[in-house]
Amino acid sequence: MRRASREACSVGKSYIVRLPRSSSPSHIRSVEHEDMMALHMRTAVAAFILLHTTSSASEAEASEPESAAAREREARAAASIKERERQVQRALATSLRDRDKEREFHKRDEAVQERERQVQRALATSLRDRDKEREFHKRDEAVQHFNALLADLVRNPDLTWREAKKQLKKDHRYSLAEELNKDDKERLFSQHTSALGNKRRDKLRALLAELSVGCTAHWRDVKKQLADLATAPAYRNAAQMEREFRDYQRDKQNAAKTALRQLLLETRSITHRSLAAVRDGPAAMQQIQDTLKHDARYTALDHIPEERQQIIMSYLEELEKKGPPPPPTATEPSRRAKQ
Template sequence: MNNNMKLDTSADAEPGAASPDPEPEAEAEAEGAESDTSEARAKAARAQQSLKEREREVQKALATSLRDRDKEREYHKRDEAVQHFNALLADLVRNPELSWREAKKQLKKDHRYSLAELLSKDDKERLFTTHTHALGNKRRDKFRALLTELNVAPTASWRETRALLKHEPRAQAYPDPDKMEREFRDYQRDRQTAAKTALRQLLLETRGITHKTLRAVQAAGGAGAAHNLLKHDARYI
């Protein structure tokens, strides 16, 4: 009976049926694992590249910061050298007529000259020129203030003014008479130009003076009427 059952079971089985093949599944799993490994390696490579780029950025920023710090330190050192040299000029150079060649000999004898070693020759000469120009402007302003104090008229000649200045100690700042005369003539020219400008403005503002005023002045042979209208204004000289 058992034999019959075995025969029946065999008879029920489909002809040509085969058991499942495990190889395709294994290959798929292997391919999946390999794909995961490649993706992981690519991800790690990207992370490594990103890290390297970040390191380069940090190094670049650090280098820039160090350069800026060095520049700032160099700027402060140079600024100190300029201050030392200007102080030296203020103490030793008081004549605006002094040449750079003459001044340099005096400056080098002072121990403070070495404090300006960061400055080039051109830098020192440029600072010297600026200093002497400032001295010249200061002397000119004092001379003009003196002329104003002495009530020198805008139409005064140099000969008249020189007589006033002959015994004036403050006029001795100009060792060169020709230089002082040039300054005087510049002063007079500036005053006359300013006076003419002020007079034109005064004429424009004075309502009593019209186009008829000129004919009246010409007919009368004088400017008496216009003078009476203008004489009380400080701009009328």
């Protein structure tokens, strides 16, 4: 296109150059000269237009096959791009589906693994509990076997563990207690001998109660009485039996003191004013004693009158500190409602 324009311009210039020149201005009129110049100019322009039109048409005819091929290439390229886009979209969709499937697979796999771990933990706990229960039963059976062995062979509460162990090992049942260690066996032996000692003590106290042995009895007299009884329990020595006798008297006396306090609680004539009356004169105390002396719980402490008197005075002081009792309606709302 540009080349055709240049050619047209050169043709126009050649026409302009070839215009005849006047030999002399005096021989040509001015009007004719202007007409001639205009004619030559129109001719050059027409030639330029014709050349431009011809070159443009020929150039269009020459470039038409090239434009069709380009359009065909562009169409093929566009189709290829669209096909590539569709392939990419399909690949992306497939990748997303694969990713979702993989994610779901991993999620299920993690859930399965977590469930397996839970089952393993539960199984481990169950196995530990079962092992503990088995060990407990084995130990319990060993304890039962050893206690049965002690009951058959150890009947003297004064026997020591060293002495008893030699005797126990001779029995074949001793091997049934292999689950127990030395400390366990010695502890069970101590419990067994302690139980035997308690039974012997209870038996002795029952005999002392049958003999009506009181708190003022002497051991020398009681010892003779027990020696004549075939049912009297055996002790390692007399001193041990005497200690049991002293403990019996002490417990009996403490029980008598407790019974006296209960008697004072049951005596309604003793009130918070009784202590003031006793301070005013001895007649009030004598009246209290006359009220109590008919009860065995009072006479049981005749051998310790000073302690008995102290118990009574302590009770009177306690009543005085508490003051008068509340009215019945204050402690019994149901009774107040009836009124």
